[in-house]
Amino acid sequence: MVIISLDLQSESPIYIQLRNKIIEGIASKQLRPGDPLPSVRTFAQDLGVNMHTVNKAYQLLKQDGFIQIHRQKGVVINPDGMPSVDGNYLANVRENLRPVISESVCRGMNKEELMKLIQEVYEEIQKGGEHDDLH
Amino acid sequence: MVIISLDLQSESPIYIQLRNKIIEGIASKQLRPGDPLPSVRTFAQDLGVNMHTVNKAYQLLKQDGFIQIHRQKGVVINPDGMPSVDGNYLANVRENLRPVISESVCRGMNKEELMKLIQEVYEEIQKGGEHDDLH
Amino acid sequence: MVIISLDLQSESPIYIQLRNKIIEGIASKQLRPGDPLPSVRTFAQDLGVNMHTVNKAYQLLKQDGFIQIHRQKGVVINPDGMPSVDGNYLANVRENLRPVISESVCRGMNKEELMKLIQEVYEEIQKGGEHDDLH
Amino acid sequence: MVIISLDLQSESPIYIQLRNKIIEGIASKQLRPGDPLPSVRTFAQDLGVNMHTVNKAYQLLKQDGFIQIHRQKGVVINPDGMPSVDGNYLANVRENLRPVISESVCRGMNKEELMKLIQEVYEEIQKGGEHDDLH
DNA sequence: GTGGTCTAGACCACT
DNA sequence: GTGGTCTAGACCACG
Structure with a gap:
């Protein structure tokens, strides 16, 4: 599995960062449905954070249907597919996007520049996974 | 000035919400450079929040160059233009966008759908200001 | 507020017991929409359990819409009404009821006895609140 | 014997699920006093779970008098009748029912709807056995 | 003072 | 060995 880097100084909670990193991993196909995730304890040790922090991230991911916490197999990317x-999700995204886009508009970006930016990030995410198909 | 609605149960801090609402107001041209903003005290009372909260939002906006705070003239949208x-800002936006876009990808949105969504939100923001150009 | 008794030896987790007790309080109208709940810390102290345990119960209740965790007012029974x-809920209840009813059937209860039992518990819950309308 | 489906991601332990499924089988008369149950090993293999898990379920059932475990004859539904x-059992059921009924009340079900739901589940259980009286 | 986050360390149930 | 639960104690952001 690819190295996950957390910013322990960031204002956003570690467990949120971890959740997002895993989702990025799925989006970039570095993690595929059925793939196993480390146990809370080993992952915590690898990342240098507390067990509970990893657990919180896992609980969030489980709640949204990205992973399954299996009694036998441990934690895996949801093999039944993604949510x-x-x-509900759309409304949420819109609400999250509004301030970002607003600020960009204020700062003088036009629609085309904005679209270009989004597209760049989009491709950056996909590109993240093309190097190692194996994990 | 248009009514500002805050979600007091939201996970995002009130002062951040307030900051964003004001930025949205600027983006939608409901607020234009030179326009006055209420004093910390009256605004706080109108919104039903703590004075410190409004002040914190103003400080953020001032720091980023969206507003100016004068002892006499009070608070105004920066008449010298927007930041x-x-x-720095671009890097920030990219970092904020990454998780949102990643999750959308996971959930099965393709690039076109994503672009359409962004465009919708973009126009929604602009439309917010077409009703009352005066305030 | 009425005394809440927890069984620290029970097999069911404390935070689940607490969640259930609060729901029972709402069902019996001892707790009404808008009523405040103690802060996690004071409640924890009153109950003789850890802060996090209370918090976990609160998070569950919030997630299901029974309470609101308010930035200003603290924790309150959802004033906008109950979920x-x-x-989804119905399917869940059915799944929970199945084993209970099955075992009762095995042990020789007929439908009438079962209904009577349910009715008794139902009225027991409502009766819980008739003593003190004030809290 | 009818297929038993276990939910390996469920929060409730597999051995409890298994216990309950067998009790449901008895309630629906798909399993009758004297009927044999698979050996721990074969059952475990059929279900794809650990041998200990099946054993634990059997021990529970034996303890409550639902089954008998003989060294030679193997495992059978208690031919001397059900518990x-x-x-003790009644008090237990009441305690289990309380939270379920409370939550239903909170969510706005009245006594009639609740009764109807119980009745439906009751009949669902009985119906489970009408297709194959033989096994 | 409030909840949110994080840590460290512990016990237990489950498989 | 796994996740689930609980505790104690700490720091911080928020209002």
Whole structure:
């Protein structure tokens, strides 16, 4: 599995960063449905954080359907596929996007520049996974 | 000035919400450079929040160059124009966008759908200001 | 507020017991929408358990819409009303009821006895609140 | 014997699920007093779970008088009849029912709806056995 | 003072 | 060995 780097000084909680990193891993196909994730304890040790912090990230991911916490196999990327884009999620994303886009507009970005930026990030995410298909 | 609605149960701090709402106001041209903003005290009372909270939002906005705070004239949208898109800001946006886009990808949105969503939000923001150009 | 008794020896986790007790309090109208709940710390001290245990119960209740965790007012019974009976919840209840009812059937209870038992518990819950309308 | 489906991601332990499924089988008369149950080993293999897990379920069932375990004859549904409804069991059921009923009340179910739900589940259980009286 | 986050360390149930 | 639960104690952001 690819190295996950956390910013322990960041304002955003570690468990949120971890959650996001794992989601990025899935988006970039470095992690695929059915793939195992480390146990809370070993992962915590590897990352240099507390067990509970990893657990909190796992609980979030489980709640949203990204992973399964299995009684036998441990933790795996949800083999039944990812959660879908429901109305609830869409509303959420819109609400998250609003301030970001607003600020960009204020700062003078036009629609084209914004679109280009989004596209760049989009491709950056996909590119993250093309180097190692094996993990 | 248009009514600002805050979600007091939201996970995001009130002062951040307030900051964002004001930025949205600027983006939608409901607030224009030179426009006055309420004093910390009256604004706090109108919103039903703590004075410190409004002050914190103002400090953030001032720091980023969105507003100016004068002892006599009070608070105004920066008449010298808005801050620009510097490398620092761009890097920040990218970092904020990554998890959102990643999750959308995981949930099965393709690039076109994502672009359409962004565009919708973009236009939604601009539309917010077309009703009352005066305030 | 009425005394809440927890069984620290029980097999069911304390935070689940606490969650249930609070729900029972709402069902019996000892707790009404808008009523405040103690802070995690004071409640923990009153109950003789750890802060995190109370917090976990609160998080569960918040997640299901029974309470709101308010930035200003602290924790309150959801003033906008209780969550409704959706399909998801119904399916859940059925799944929980199945083994209980099955075992009762095995042990020789007929439908009438079962109904009577349910009714008794139902009225027991409502009766819990008739003594003190004030809290 | 009818297929038993276990949810390996469920929060409730597998051996409890298994215990309950067998009790449901008895309640629906798919399993009758004297009927044999698979040996621990074969059952474990069929279900794809650990031998200890099946054993634990059997021990629980034996303890409550639902099954008998003989060294030679193997495991059978108790031919001397099922355990009865004693005060201990009743108190237990009431305690289990309380939170479920409370939550239903909170969510706005009235007594009639609740009764109807119970009745439905009750009949669902009985219906489970009408297809194959033989096994 | 409030909840949110994080740590360290412990016990237990489950498989 | 796994996750689940609980404790004690700490720091911080928020209001």
